[in-house]
Amino acid sequence: MSFENGILNLTNWLGNVIMPTMAGLLFAVAIVRYAKGYPWNYSMWAAVAALCVSGLLRALETFASQAAWNDPDLIWITLLQLVNWVCNVFLPIYAAAEVVLGAVHYAGLGRIMPGSAWLRHFTAAALCLLASGIIRLAEFFVLRGTGGVS
Amino acid sequence: MFLTLPRLLSWFPSFGVPADVPGGGIGIGWMRSFANDAATFVTGFVVNRLAVVVAAFFVLRAVLDVADGSSPLASILAAMFLLSVPATAALLRGWNNLTPNATADVLASLWTYVVSKIMPMAAGLAVVGAIWNFWQNRPWMRLVGCAAGFLTVAALWQLITRMVA
Numbered sequence: 001m002s003f004e005n006g007i008l009n010l011t012n013w014l015g016n017v018i019m020p021t022m023a024g025l026l027f028a029v030a031i032v033r034y035a036k037g038y039p040w041n042y043s044m045w046a047a048v049a050a051l052c053v054s055g056l057l058r059a060l061e062t063f064a065s066q067a068a069w070n071d072p073d074l075i076w077i078t079l080l081q082l083v084n085w086v087c088n089v090f091l092p093i094y095a096a097a098e099v100v101l102g103a104v105h106y107a108g109l110g111r112i113m114p115g116s117a118w119l120r121h122f123t124a125a126a127l128c129l130l131a132s133g134i135i136r137l138a139e140f141f142v143l144r145g146t147g148g149v150s
Numbered sequence: 151m152f153l154t155l156p157r158l159l160s161w162f163p164s165f166g167v168p169a170d171v172p173g174g175g176i177g178i179g180w181m182r183s184f185a186n187d188a189a190t191f192v193t194g195f196v197v198n199r200l201a202v203v204v205a206a207f208f209v210l211r212a213v214l215d216v217a218d219g220s221s222p223l224a225s226i227l228a229a230m231f232l233l234s235v236p237a238t239a240a241l242l243r244g245w246n247n248l249t250p251n252a253t254a255d256v257l258a259s260l261w262t263y264v265v266s267k268i269m270p271m272a273a274g275l276a277v278v279g280a281i282w283n284f285w286q287n288r289p290w291m292r293l294v295g296c297a298a299g300f301l302t303v304a305a306l307w308q309l310i311t312r313m314v315a
Contacts, residue, residue: 001233001234001236001237002234002237002238002241003230003231003234003237003238003268004267004268004271005234006230006233006234007227007230007268007271007272007275008271010226010230010275011271011272011274011275011278012274014274014275014278015274015277015278019278019281026285042284042285042287043285045284046281046282046284046285049281049284050281053274053277053278053281056277056281057273057274057277057297060273060277060294060297060298060301061270061273061301063298064298064301064302065301067305069304069305070304070305070308071305071308072305072308072309072311072312073305073309074302074305074308074309075302075305075306075309078298078301078302082298
């Protein structure tokens with residue numbers, strides 16, 4: 001028994017066993033909060049993140065390994081890589097999502113969007129029945145994303 | 151410090167204070183017997199039995215920490231550390247190069263071990279903690295920064311040394 005093995009197995013167990021399982025619970029919490037009209041985004045994104053703990057750690061490792069381990073510039077290079085990724089990968093995808101939402105609102109579809117109480121309850125009922133399918137869909141997207149963004 | 155004490159004492163003759171540690175075993179019968187009994191007590195009772203029971207207590211305390219609303223991580227790490235006392239002692243003994251500088255060398259090896267082996271795994275725990283805090287609407291960016299910091303501690307050390315050079 002060694003401390004190194006202990007913390008390694010603890011990390012693997014939390015990241016690869018517990019968090020993916022908790023993702024189901026987080027999705028369920030997101031659906032219930034959505035049905036009640038409470039903010040639900042945090043639970044949903046936390047569920048997605050829980051499915052890809054290993055991927056997030058690998059991403060951080062990639063950002064932090066762009067230079068030799070004893071290179072004093074590694075801190076700056078890590079931050080630079082993170083800023084580059086946020087500005088060149090994340091923001092363009094976020095921009096596309098905002099354009100779609102802008103078009104939907106401009107077309108006047110806001111009245112029947114899930115913000116409306118009656119539609120929210122119907123949508124919540126459908127989501128409750130589709131919870132397993134949503135989790136499988138999220139897992140599918142995560143598995144498809146293991147190749148990374150090129 | 152205890153592991154490297156004989157080598158540390160070897161500095162004293164250079165200060166004019168004779169402190170040579172005699173080699174070989176303990177010659178006085180009752181003292182040899184006491185040393186054997188103490189070794190048996192530490193190995194058989196403290197390390198093999200008491201440490202395991204205390205580790206089990208820390209596992210229970212981890213559950214109570216959760217009930218109290220605080221993080222169970224410290225208790226879990228304490229339990230792991232207690233269960234791995236023999237392996238950790240063997241690791242420290244392996245780093246003892248038996249030179250007058252052994253104390254500093256063992257500490258330097260310990261620092262390298264923590265930074266190169268333990269910190270990358272701690273980064274994984276920090277990512278899990280960040281996701282958990284994000285869900286609960288608590289500060290989470292500091293844990294992401296902490297994970298990045300764990301992965302770049304060696305570079306941070308190099309940066310600080312270059313700054314003061």
